[in-house]
Amino acid sequence: MRSRLTLAAASLAILPSVVCQTFTTCDPIKKTCPDDPGLNADSLDADFTHGSGAISSFSAAAYTTLTYGDNGAEFTIAKQGQAPTIQSNFYIFFGMISVTMRAASGTGIVSSVVLQSDDLDEIDWEWLGGNSATVETNYFGKGNTTVYNRAIYYPVSDPQDNFHTYAIDWTADRIKWIIDGTVVRTLQYGDANEGKNYPQTPMILKMGTWAGGGEGQPEGTIEWAGGKTNFSKAPSTMYVKNVQITNYYPASSYSFTDKSGRWQSIKVNTDASSGSNSSNMTMSSSTSSPSTTASVAPLDQNTGAAVAVTSTGESYSVNTASVSALNSGSAVVATTQVPAATASRSPTHSGSQSTQTGSSGAGRLGIGALTLLITVGLGFWVL
């Protein structure tokens, strides 16, 4: 057994569409990385209305404290710097996630449910607190943010007051975004830059809330989020009643066998003792049997969860004060790139289930003037 540092932090974990994640602890298309622990079962149900027990399959990001009630897990933002976020302790390789939830209210508050891979594939649901009529869908492949034209908004009846079930059904051929059983959007593999931008590597599930209009956020992000967050209207809470996850290729772990980032390169490692099997992409047996148990060190919320800095190009500097505030030598630094320009917030409704009509929900990225959001987080993952 060994410890591996992981669980990048709060805000970046659940960044909205305009701020595709650009940090990963290890990018398998750039170097050799440890295998990803898999959900070694066909499915997993986490019912948060029964309290904290359901959290056992997830890790909380730094500074995250969830509370529980009749409406399930409560992701509450009460003040600047908070971004309660959890992520699954396992990866799935194609599958379906269904989340029954209510989005947080308040201009400048963002709620997110995101599938995300080590090489920065991403499939998103996002709700803006200033918009109680729509939900945004988005995706990214291998962190490609050169064109922000993938976000599409769909109408939904008051997502802040009503519980709805939002699902993503993800296969090698297509991705479906589904609201209360109705498919609102389908992305075909070939329509994502001939597959090159198609999300296709093992994903974790991240959920949380974040102040997109918080102090220190780049102007484009604040505008996209609907304006500055007014913390005197806090608290603002996203409620998650339950999460159902189906893994189409259950495995004890997944390996990237080359640096292509293609689904064909993913090795599905089944564990003989697990009782689980899978039809294979590429089948192999594995002697290692990663546990999906995680423990996360509790951290003081008051030390400030997120540090926003600006920089250029690929380089960035870290707020060392915040890093040392984490008081354990094992902080990870995460960076997220944010478009310089403003996002279009006008919702676009596409009635079609199979086409990618609709305008972009995001702005344009000025390469060379990347704005990086640096966040520090801490977590341990027992392999």
Ligand SMILES: *[C@@H]1O[C@H](CO)[C@@H](O)[C@H](O)[C@H]1NC(C)=O
């Ligand atoms: C990134 O996406 C854009 C838009 O689809 C595409 O033109 C470009 O070739 C992609 N870049 C890579 C490296 O795939």
Ligand SMILES: *[C@@H]1O[C@H](CO)[C@@H](O)[C@H](O)[C@H]1NC(C)=O
């Ligand atoms: C923030 O919200 C409070 C309470 O609703 C309100 O009194 C105040 O004017 C708001 N501030 C801004 C800058 O909108």
Ligand SMILES: *[C@@H]1O[C@H](CO)[C@@H](O)[C@H](O)[C@H]1NC(C)=O
């Ligand atoms: C997996 O299990 C199912 C039923 O449990 C069985 O029908 C199938 O043949 C198994 N597949 C493999 C590859 O062992």
Ligand SMILES: *[C@@H]1O[C@H](CO)[C@@H](O)[C@H](O)[C@H]1NC(C)=O
């Ligand atoms: C699974 O992998 C094994 C070993 O590589 C191969 O012989 C078999 O044909 C594969 N099965 C499927 C259904 O692809």
